[in-house]
Amino acid sequence: MPTLILSDGSRHTIPEGRPIAESLRIIAAKSGAVAVKTGDAMLDLYTPAPVEGEFTLVTKESPESLELLRHSVSHIMADAVMRLFPKVKLAIGPAIENGFYYDFDMEQKLIPEDLARIEEEMRRIVKENAIFRRFEMPRAEALARVRAEGQTYKAELIEGLEGDTVSFYESGKFTDVCRGPHLARAGFAGAFKLLNIAGAYWRGDEKNAMLQRIYGTAFWNETALKAHLAQVEEAKKRDHRILGKQLELFHLTDVVGPGLVLWMPKGSIVRMELENWIRRELLSRGYDVVYTPHIGRLGMYRTSGHFPYYQDSQYPPLIDRETMKQLADEKCSCGELCNRMEKGEVDGYLLKPMNCPHHIQIYKASQHSYRDLPVRLAEFGTVYRFEQSGELGGMVRVRGFTQDDAHLFCTPEQLEGEIASCVELTKLVLETLGLTDVVVRVSLRGPESGKYVGSAENWARAEENLRHVVKNIGMPYTEVVGEAAFYGPKIDFIVRDCIGRQWQLGTVQVDYNLPERFGLEYIGADNAPHQPVMVHRAPFGSLERFVGILIEHYAGAFPLWLAPEQVRVLPISEGQAEYAQGVLKGLRAAGLRAEIAPANEKIGAKIRQATMDKVPYMVVVGAREAEQGQVALRHRTQGDLGAMKPEELVERLKREIAEKK
RNA sequence: GCCAGCGUGGCUCAACGGUAGAGCGCCGCUUUCGUAAAGCGGAUGUUGUGGGUUCAAAUCCCACCGCUGGCUCCA
Structure with missing residues (x-):
């Protein structure tokens, strides 16, 4: 008789002449497993398994089983929504980190009270206990089917799929295009709760339709669900916006303006201690401290590329009274004014969105020999960015913030060493403060060429330099395309806030482009001019965001050296x-x-x-x-x-x- | 910016067409006390702003501003 070997070492004989999948299902079900895995692929219990191979059982204890559960519950939710609102069009409904969501396009506006109704309907579906049955059909047929049902988003999804066949899952009367895997039956759905409603653009693109998204979460049992919800409640008490108010650390008021932070005396102590600490570290590492103004002429930003590349996220330029009056007399429209500023016909000042152009001017103010390099110019530089109103939040997303910024000007030979020491400094910052839940991300250029300055060669070189360093830092990292700064790729350090959102703090960025645009030079050993490379770096990122995260990290109970009152x-x-x-x-x-x-x-x-x-x-x-x-x-x-x-x-x-x- | 929800003393919240209220905090008085809350008394609001409906609006409607959660963008 054939024997099946599971990767836990157990051997199982299979009755002759029966499909292997069925045997697997029986074995899995007996052991309480909810799916099986072969390699990286999870197979649900009703999916035909390959005839040979090593199989691992996926039990309720393994984290991936929660993913499967949540994915299935999101389908159950979609089923419920369709029963209650028959005209709904389905978009996507994946499992996410702590739960799941499903996006719907429907006439009726969902209100929070609807969630209870939907949950009730979901419980009914669970009780019906339908099998999640997988079936496949050829692409063309699948497309025709979803189109006939009026499911235009599903049709768009199918059009984007590779392969000749498309898989569906059917449970009761509900069918959805889906890759799976799923629970064997709806009745296994465990404990779930719908949490909130949010808008979401189809495919995340603001040019597309705004869909209604329902977020929820699911666990295998009520106890785990309750524990999770309690933990979320507990985490909310650490929220820096709440603690910041209670402990009088900072203040935000629309009298000053949204996203503009007032540091109260106690919060200022925390910031001051961090600044003093890092400034000493910088001086001991051969940095020079500089100060620069908060505004700069438009021409400089035209050279750097901030204007117009970065235009959308800047406060509009400041224009002097005379010019403004003159333009008004000429009946110049706002649109025309923008055009003329872009062309450089009208001068103005910009609230600085970044410190680099100013630091570059300091570099340019004196001649540099290769013997002087690297030149490292540091400043706690306050910058202003006109973020979209819906994006603002507490201290972690604001419109005016202070970067612990520095720009290093070095030779190509020195570059990787400089990057490495910046990364070291960032690690020191994070380790000293006990921020261990940190993700390293290498942010690379994306395909949209309009977003970036500089040549392909420059970018390739810079990305190569970064990869080289990051491989040696002993921290796991991921590469993300399309997250680079407009002038160069970067290494970002990302942490989480109390409700699990990820925020970029420290950053190290390589830049061949601004030195070129500003015509920077140093005299080499060959007595000829050469172009330096720049590194932009900020171990804290911004002091506002950093302190915001720090408040949550310590739950407001700062260590002695940072405590406002010791x-x-x-x-x-x-x-x-x-x-x-x-x-x-x-x-x-x-x-x-x-x-x-x-x-x-x-x-x-x-x-x-x-x-x-x-x-x-x-x-x-x-x-x-x-x-x-x-x-x-x-x-x-x-x-x-x-x-x-x-x-x-x-x-x-x-x-x-x-x-x- | 877009979608949804929410804006009531300093803070947390109640009142949900019919006289704006509680706890904490604050102020005053009494008490001077040994390791997580002493007692008594008092003040505090053009209910985010501006319009409208109504005999009457915190409450219903409209617009704006702000906040929260998402979407997109970024430190």
């Missing part, structure tokens, strides 16, 4: 007021950021307040301490740490600050 002195009663003031003065004199709790509260209340304010250390001073010239130390999470001399305390805290822990 110590709070808590007198037990008025009797120790004078002694407590002395302790406070001593701490401040030692360079610690210390405050004193307001009088007229019991010690318990003072402790509670300081803990909620996330002050790392409290020193309790009562009659006992005053008498012995001591302080009783308390940590916000570790509790009472015992009594000690103020000098001991200072030494202890200074050590902790130096360690940045």
Whole structure:
């Protein structure tokens, strides 16, 4: 009798003359598996399996089983939506990281209350327990079928598919074009919840129709679902927008303008500490510090290519009064004004969207020998970008932000070494702060040629340089086409916020193009002029976004060196007021950021307040301490740490600050 | 920018056509207290802005502004 070998080593005899798929299904079902895998391909239990091969069972414990579940639940949801709103056109409905979505094109606007109705319908479908039956048909036939059903998006999908046949899944009366795999039956659907409704352009392109997207999530059981939802709720409490308000770190108001951050005193401390730290690191690495203005002439940005390449995400140019008046007299329209500015007939100033053109002018201000290179110009440079209103959010997506920017000008031979040390610095930043959930992305040029400046050779060289470095940094990375800056490819460091969204922080970018456009030079050993290569880099990315992410990372409880208030002195009663003031003065004199709790509260209340304010250390001073010239130390999470001399305390805290822990 | 939802004292929320309210915070007084909330009293709102419907609007309608979640773009 034939024997099937599963990759767990178990051997299974199969009755002769029966399809192998059926045997696999029986084996899988017996073991509680929901699918089987051969190589990278997951096969559901009703899909014909290849006759030979090694099979792994996919159980409910494996992460990919959740993907399968969620994909199937998204189909069940689509089925439910179609039952409730028969005219709906289906777009796509994949499983995503923590759940699934499905996009619909329908007349009726979905409202949150509809979700409950849809869920109810879904439960009915689950109860019906139909088999997810896979079948295939030739392309032309498939196309005719979906067209007859009026499913125009599905037709578009089929047109884009490779291969001669198209697979469908049918469960009950619902059929969908789908690659699979799926649950064996709708009844296995487990626990699910629909979460929210959102708009989404068909294929993500704003020229296309706006579809209605329903997001949801699913787990194998109620407990896991509840745990996940609770975890999401918990994560929301770390949201930097909430903590930023509670802890008075920053403020946003439409009086100043959307996306324009006001750093409050406490938030400013965090930023200042980060700036001071990194500035010392830069100086020790041979960087020079520079300062440049916030605006620059249009001509400079025409040379750099920011204007017009980057035009859409800039605040409109500033024009002086005289010119404006003159143009008004000429009855110049706005459209015409734009044209004339693009042509360079009208001058103006731009709020700087990037610091590089200014730094380039500093480089150009003096002659450079190959002996001077690399020149590394660093600045906490504030830039302004007119982001689309719908994109703004808290500190992580704003219209004015400060980059810990620097531009390195070096010889081609020095380039890879410079890139590598920038990457090292970025890693140091992330490691020091314990940001470990970081993804490295190599962002390359995409096919749209209109978005980029420079020659194909320059791009190829730059991409080669980056790949070469990134291979040696010991971090896994992915390459993404179409994510490059307009002047060059880059290595990006991407982290997640409290609700799982990914944000780019640090970046290292190679640029052969701006040196060319600005005609940069250095004199080589051969006594002839050569063109330097530029590296743009920012280990934090932007201080706004970085601090926003950091607030969430620490849940507002900053380590001692970053804490806006490091110590709070808590007198037990008025009797120790004078002694407590002395302790406070001593701490401040030692360079610690210390405050004193307001009088007229019991010690318990003072402790509670300081803990909620996330002050790392409290020193309790009562009659006992005053008498012995001591302080009783308390940590916000570790509790009472015992009594000690103020000098001991200072030494202890200074050590902790130096360690940045 | 587009789709959807939401804007009520400093904060979190209630009132959902009929006199805007609670908790926390804030201010004052009493209490001076030993490791996560002392007691009493008080002030605080042109309900985001502007129009409209109505005898009457926080509540219904329209426009704008802002925020939140997505789509697209980026640090």
